[in-house]
Amino acid sequence: MNASPPVTDFDPAQLATDIRRWGRDLGFDAIAISGIDLGRHEAYLLDWLAAGLHGEMDYMARHGTRRSRPAELEPGTLRVISARMNYWPEAADPERVLNDPTRGYVSRYALGRDYHKVLRRRLQKLADRITEAVGPFGYRAFTDSAPVLEKALAEQAGLGWIGKHTNLIDRQSGSWFFLGELYTSLPLPVDAPAANHCGDCRRCIDACPTGAIVAPWRLDARLCISYLTIELKGSIPEPLRPLIGNRIYGCDDCQLVCPWNRFARTTPLPDFAPRHGLDAPPLAELFGWDEATFLARTEGSAIRRIGHERWLRNIAVALGNGPATAAARAALEARRDHPSALVREHVAWALARLHEQSA
Known part of the structure; x- marks a missing residue:
């Protein structure tokens, strides 16, 4: 996390409102804020790893609890600003491609530019906007680039719920989106977590x-x-x-x-x-x-x-x-x-x- 003196002279509720607006201005579909207690998700993660369901993805276990405890990964973290960006492209119909065995199917998220670069650049711009408003503050940006439980954080911030397929779902826009995060030392008010709406569907x-x-x-x-x-x-x-x-x-x-x-x-x-x-x-x-x-x-x-x-x-x-x-x-x-x-x-x-x- 960027070293900086503590920020105290700001209205947390107003700043949270401004952060959501700035995020939309930067092309994010939604911005929300969560705390850092991921105890329930940590228990699930540790059980999943113990069962060996991660296969050869050794990095999932290598980082220990830093993945589920943001303040261990970035000391000083108090809140996580989660961002969502829709990627559903105007492209060939997926069903038609899947039903044509002479053609290859590429997951829709990978058809265009590497999302890591797109989201990281915009998250940095969001951090710059916050700095302009309150002065230097502690933060670090992530886009699927470090041990971060991004879906758990996004669910806790209210950006959607984790579906039975383990992807995040939003009632208004589905699940075709990328996630990014700003770990921050700012004591911002948190948003309400999302309710699960999968019901009996399987x-x-x-x-x-x-x-x-x-x-x-x-x-x-x-x-x-x-x-x-x-x-x-x-x-x-x-x-x-x-x-x-x-x-x-x-x-x-x-x-x-x-x-x-x-x-x-x-x-x-x-x-x-x-x-x-x-x-x-x-x-x-x-x-x-x-x-x-x-x-x-x-x-x-x-x-x-x-x-x-x-x-x-x-x-x-x-x-x-x-x-x-x-x-x-x-x-x-x-x-x-x-x-x-x-x-x-x-x-x-x-x-x-x-x-x-x-x-």
Whole structure:
């Protein structure tokens, strides 16, 4: 947290009102303020980690209670200002893409500019506005970039409730949004937490292709397609490969079926508009990208984080789950002797799958 003298000469309630207004001016859809007691969420987190449901995401356990105790991560933190930004893009219809096995499905959040950069820049501008109003104060900005229980903090601030799929949902706008936070030393008044409105609905649970939502509010990351295609560094377990379908980076199925997303609005931000046709890309064409092309076409995108090798791994699985077209066979054959053992393994699996179709 930025070192600064304590701020005392301001009206906390008025400043909170101003912060919400400044946030809207900066393009955030909503701003709210919470305290830092996350005891209930900490108990859930520790139980989830003890069950090993985080898979290879060792960083989830490495930070201990700093994730659930903001003042341990940033000494001096009294409040958390949570910000929400809609990313639902004007793009190819998700259902149409998912139902076309010759095309790849990229999670809607990753179609445009890397959200980390977009939100961090605006959070900094919000901090600058606050500094102009009250002078230097202690703060630190986060956007999925440190051990922060962002959904728990956002729920506690009233920005939405955590649904059975473990994503945050808002009654007026659904769940297609990013979250960011300012940890701060300012003693601001807190907002009321959001009430849960999932009721008896279980559409997200039933829609999950791999059964990763093993119970309401309990996600087994080891089965989640987002984990398998983004976080997992090695081989995708063979029994899960057919279930991935044509999803090559992340998965949105649990959000696509959520009734609250009928209220979702298209983002006005050009930053989140699809790039390079990745909202409905032909798989065979994508598989032909060499590393230089991959790096060029994912510049400034969250997709780049997985690297070219895992990109090819994911597309090979999708090709293996699709029709045995001449284009699919040719694309896979061209990578049969790829330098990466990981890529070769998934290519061989995909070619065997296509051969089975023709046998």
